[in-house]
Amino acid sequence: MKTKSFTVKVAGEGSLADSIIAQLRETGHQLEDQSAVHSNFDIVIETTNLDIDQKKKLLVEIEKTLPKETVILSTCLGVTATETASWLQHPERLVGFAAFFPWEDCELVELAPALQTEKENVEKAKQFFEEVGKEVEVVEDGVGLVFPRILSLIINEAAFALTEGVASAEDIDKAMMKGTNYPMGPLRWADHIGIDDVYAVLAGMFKETGEDRYRPAPFIKKMVYAKWFGKKTGRGFYQYD
Amino acid sequence: MTIQTVGVVGSGTMGSGIAQTCVQHGFRVFLYDLNDAIVQKAFTQIKKRLNRLVEKGKMEEQTFQDSISRIETCTDLSLMKACDLVIEAVPEKINIKKEIFQALDEHCPEQTILTTNTSSFSVTEIASVTKTGERVAGLHFFNPVPLMPLVEIVRGVKTSEDTLKKLAQFVSSLHKDPVVCEDTPGFIVNRIARPFYNEALKIAGERLAKPEQIDRIMKKAGRFKMGPFELQDLIGIDVNFSTTETVYNSFFGEERFRPHYLQQRMVQSGKLGRKAGEGYYPYEN
Numbered sequence A: 001m002k003t004k005s006f007t008v009k010v011a012g013e014g015s016l017a018d019s020i021i022a023q024l025r026e027t028g029h030q031l032e033d034q035s036a037v038h039s040n041f042d043i044v045i046e047t048t049n050l051d052i053d054q055k056k057k058l059l060v061e062i063e064k065t066l067p068k069e070t071v072i073l074s075t076c077l078g079v080t081a082t083e084t085a086s087w088l089q090h091p092e093r094l095v096g097f098a099a100f101f102p103w104e105d106c107e108l109v110e111l112a113p114a115l116q117t118e119k120e121n122v123e124k125a126k127q128f129f130e131e132v133g134k135e136v137e138v139v140e141d142g143v144g145l146v147f148p149r150i151l152s153l154i155i156n157e158a159a160f161a162l163t164e165g166v167a168s169a170e171d172i173d174k175a176m177m178k179g180t181n182y183p184m185g186p187l188r189w190a191d192h193i194g195i196d197d198v199y200a201v202l203a204g205m206f207k208e209t210g211e212d213r214y215r216p217a218p219f220i221k222k223m224v225y226a227k228w229f230g231k232k233t234g235r236g237f238y239q240y241d
Numbered sequence B: 001m002t003i004q005t006v007g008v009v010g011s012g013t014m015g016s017g018i019a020q021t022c023v024q025h026g027f028r029v030f031l032y033d034l035n036d037a038i039v040q041k042a043f044t045q046i047k048k049r050l051n052r053l054v055e056k057g058k059m060e061e062q063t064f065q066d067s068i069s070r071i072e073t074c075t076d077l078s079l080m081k082a083c084d085l086v087i088e089a090v091p092e093k094i095n096i097k098k099e100i101f102q103a104l105d106e107h108c109p110e111q112t113i114l115t116t117n118t119s120s121f122s123v124t125e126i127a128s129v130t131k132t133g134e135r136v137a138g139l140h141f142f143n144p145v146p147l148m149p150l151v152e153i154v155r156g157v158k159t160s161e162d163t164l165k166k167l168a169q170f171v172s173s174l175h176k177d178p179v180v181c182e183d184t185p186g187f188i189v190n191r192i193a194r195p196f197y198n199e200a201l202k203i204a205g206e207r208l209a210k211p212e213q214i215d216r217i218m219k220k221a222g223r224f225k226m227g228p229f230e231l232q233d234l235i236g237i238d239v240n241f242s243t244t245e246t247v248y249n250s251f252f253g254e255e256r257f258r259p260h261y262l263q264q265r266m267v268q269s270g271k272l273g274r275k276a277g278e279g280y281y282p283y284e285n
């Protein structure tokens, strides 16, 4: 797909890939055939979060087809940008970013250079996101960056409270909206984002830091095994038709 | 029996807000405090706030007159015996609360429901000084009471279903939204909101992003109305820190709630937020 200055490919699993493609289409960007064996991309966006081995495999495969100037924007929800860059032949091309689904709802995208990233690639990434209508905030590299990390912990706490029987899911969501002005209740919000991506952040933080503070609530872990990913699979904290 | 008369014990920030909301929705209120000067001051505050609604055309003069005529101020706790429901909103000191509940349990007939607006104590502990505990529950309003639509109804270990049912009806008749929750630290909101502040502080402490950046990100990527640092400035950083400390201690040191030293430094420095003219941001007072 073509933005004003870049030829872009979107790859990877997770809710984000489809919604990025959809938004680029909607905003009138020309879409190129993703299956074409065509390697002249300026930017590759990669969005796998839940399965880090899969993410690594995918990136290693993709990189083989790319000229070394191509910038890779990879989500750092479950892993740092720096670790992701370490898998590459050309680690300096990698820029981490974080956003949660739904993509069209976020006005702002967080970018994080890996330790290995070359400065000009951060600039390129910034320019790209600004061209597709997003504000950009550059922060330091860390699992989940800022918003996904904070929201995932709120959701984790809501899941602990739910399984401890503190209140019903509906009442927990209602309380957070009416008692402290949250734009959405945390459990319904998790269903919208995708439990897989929320879990990716928690598991990634837990693995990275070893701190008990990030231990995923057992119920969230079970939901991932059961593929209760939320709205997109028909079942999460709530049921959907 | 439906609730018609409400006793409010403690006429401070929360008590006066609760009393105002009750009379606005047709309840008779006995407003109690330690002495007449305090309780009269609270009454004057309530009249001022209601009068502002009249001036803005949001309330009829007659409604105003009716509302204030429903308030009776008092300094004698035994008058609470005339109430169907008592809401305690005295300072967050466990001994004061226990003393009051012991006295209320003696004064009030069996059918009077006794509730506490405590943010951090166990309702079960407060109820332990009463004979059965069945008529005791938490009724946790949010500040400012006339504006915030949520009330957490907290079920102590011995609270009866009947008590909870009547409280839910009462909250609905104030045109507020009741949620029922178990007697657990921080109840719902103060517990689940902890990471919003705590993790933001940890991220700032790790120098991954600056407070201003975190606020911007949470508003623009997350659609929160205010960022975690702005909101601490508004609430009072000391108030927020003490809520975190209480929840942390009530969970016996659970790591998820561990307070951050950065926030403690703010408290120690006196940069408490808007009320101090400076917090994470400067304010012109």
Ligand SMILES: NC(=O)c1ccc[n+]([C@@H]2O[C@H](COP(=O)([O-])OP(=O)(O)OC[C@H]3O[C@@H](n4cnc5c(N)ncnc54)[C@H](O)[C@@H]3O)[C@@H](O)[C@H]2O)c1
Binding pocket: B009, B010, B011, B012, B013, B014, B015, B032, B033, B034, B038, B088, B089, B090, B091, B092, B096, B100, B117, B118, B119, B120, B140, B141, B142, B143
């Ligand atoms: N302020 C908040 O944002 C907020 C929010 C939710 C719950 N709460 C809870 O509400 C309760 C009251 O808080 P507040 O902010 O209104 O406090 P406050 O200090 O504004 O008011 C307390 C009132 O109680 C009176 N008082 C003191 N000792 C008394 C006694 N022995 N008997 C009767 N009255 C006595 C004081 O004179 C004062 O008028 C606390 O339990 C607090 O945790 C506060």
